[in-house]
Amino acid sequence: MLVNCNHTCAKVGLGKRQYNARCPIPPNRTAALPPGVLHRTFDRAMTDFADLKPERISVDPPALFHSQSSRIEASFAAGCVSR
Numbered sequence: 001m002l003v004n005c006n007h008t009c010a011k012v013g014l015g016k017r018q019y020n021a022r023c024p025i026p027p028n029r030t031a032a033l034p035p036g037v038l039h040r041t042f043d044r045a046m047t048d049f050a051d052l053k054p055e056r057i058s059v060d061p062p063a064l065f066h067s068q069s070s071r072i073e074a075s076f077a078a079g080c081v082s083r
Contacts, residue, residue, distance in 0.1 A: 038062055 042062040046054050055065045 039059075039062055042056070042064060045064060046056060057063050057065045
């Protein structure tokens with residue numbers, strides 16, 4: 001990436017540095033969601049909303065698809081997960 005996209009990578013790196021300077025993360029911060037909570041939430045969605053026939057299309061990152069989604073929504077979600 002650094003060889004083929006050096007100019008773009010430099011811009012992304014600069015953007016990250018500027019963001020970190022504007023919005024520093026406090027050293028004593030606590031996580032908004034402790035590890036594993038998001039996965040348990042998606043597990044619960046699979047059981048609590050079984051009538052929607054959810055299908056787990058990705059575990060990491062967690063993503064669900066349900067029978068009420070359109071084909072366009074499903075293909076968009078699958079594309080986002082594969083990135």
